Amino acid sequence: DQQVKQNSPSLSVQEGRISILNCDYTNSMFDYFLWYKKYPAEGPTFLISISSIKDKNEDGRFTVFLNKSAKHLSLHIVPSQPGDSAVYFCAAGTSYGKLTFGQGTILTVHP
Amino acid sequence: DTAVSQTPKYLVTQMGNDKSIKCEQNLGHDTMYWYKQDSKKFLKIMFSYNNKELIINETVPNRFSPKSPDKAHLNLHINSLELGDSAVYFCASSQEPPWGGGSTDTQYFGPGTRLTVL
Numbered sequence: 001d002q003q004v005k006q007n008s009p010s011l012s013v014q015e016g017r018i019s020i021l022n023c024d025y026t027n028s029m030f031d032y033f034l035w036y037k038k039y040p041a042e043g044p045t046f047l048i049s050i051s052s053i054k055d056k057n058e059d060g061r062f063t064v065f066l067n068k069s070a071k072h073l074s075l076h077i078v079p080s081q082p083g084d085s086a087v088y089f090c091a092a093g094t095s096y097g098k099l100t101f102g103q104g105t106i107l108t109v110h111p
Numbered sequence: 112d113t114a115v116s117q118t119p120k121y122l123v124t125q126m127g128n129d130k131s132i133k134c135e136q137n138l139g140h141d142t143m144y145w146y147k148q149d150s151k152k153f154l155k156i157m158f159s160y161n162n163k164e165l166i167i168n169e170t171v172p173n174r175f176s177p178k179s180p181d182k183a184h185l186n187l188h189i190n191s192l193e194l195g196d197s198a199v200y201f202c203a204s205s206q207e208p209p210w211g212g213g214s215t216d217t218q219y220f221g222p223g224t225r226l227t228v229l
Contacts, residue, residue: 002153036220043115043201043220044154089154098167099218101146101154 003027004092006102014110019077021105023090026071030092030100035064035075038087038104047088048075080109114138115221117202123227124192132187132224134202142166143185144203144218145177154201160185161208192228199223 004025013019021035031052036044050057050064050073057064063076077084085108093099115136124130136143144167145157159167160179174190189196202221 034217041120041222043203043222045220046217049217091154098156098159098169100156103152104154 002103003030004090004100004102006088006090006105008105009103010106010108012108012110013080015082016079019075019080019084019107019109021075021077021088021090021107023073023075023102024071025073025092025100027092027100028071029094031095032093033064033066033073034091034093034099035062036089036091036101038089044089077107080107082109082111085109113222115202115204115219117200117221117224119224120222121225121227123229125229126192126194128192129188129190130192130226131189132200132202132226134185134187134221136183136202136204136219136221138204138206138219140204140206140219141182142205142208143179143182144205145185145187146201146203146220148199148201148223150198158185158187159208166208189226192226194228197226197228199225 034049035047037047038044048059048062050066066073087104089104091099091101118133142161144159146154148154157171158177163179176188179185201223203218205218
């Protein structure tokens with residue numbers, strides 16, 4: 001039973017446009033959410049996070065939105081750049097437990 | 112000066128063999144993890160150590176045995192390898208343990224070890 005799911009295996013966008021990556025979760029005990037970015041042959045690297053007490057967190061071109069009632073979070077990248085092409089993992093956790101990851105979404109940004 | 116390193120990067124072996132994957136972090140972190148990325152691409156935690164003590168032990172066959180000689184190293188030994196063990200294994204570290212807010216603490220990942228069992 002996968003508690004964190006990224007239902008879009010891939011996303012393709014044009015450079016300069018917005019990329020929206022989605023993530024759904026089932027465990028209402030999750031109180032912290034993170035996005036990781038992964039390039040081929042490398043490990044995931046931390047991108048941005050959000051606590052359950054917030055509904056938005058912004059860091060430069062990256063914004064994460066959290067909708068707790070829908071158990072849904074999304075990552076917006078504006079404007080998208082070719083260097084953003086990577087696999088994006090969302091993860092969720094509690095302050096007393098382990099992180100649970102989704103299966104990732106492959107983002108391709110075309111020049 | 113790689114923060115989290117794993118060796119080997121690729122490992123191809125026969126069914127039934129025993130193999131080890133090594134992980135080292137030079138970040139001074141107290142907590143280390145092993146994750147398995149399965150064929151469906153989910154990253155799933157297997158083990159976590161804090162200051163050389165096992166703190167997370169998921170439902171993993173006991174053919175998998177982690178060993179932490181010191182807090183900078185967490186090795187993974189796998190006995191009697193099976194076809195289903197083929198996956199990419201990632202090591203990670205964080206400053207805090209999960210109960211100390213570690214699940215909210217940034218985890219730093221190694222580059223992964225692709226294990227192929229023939």
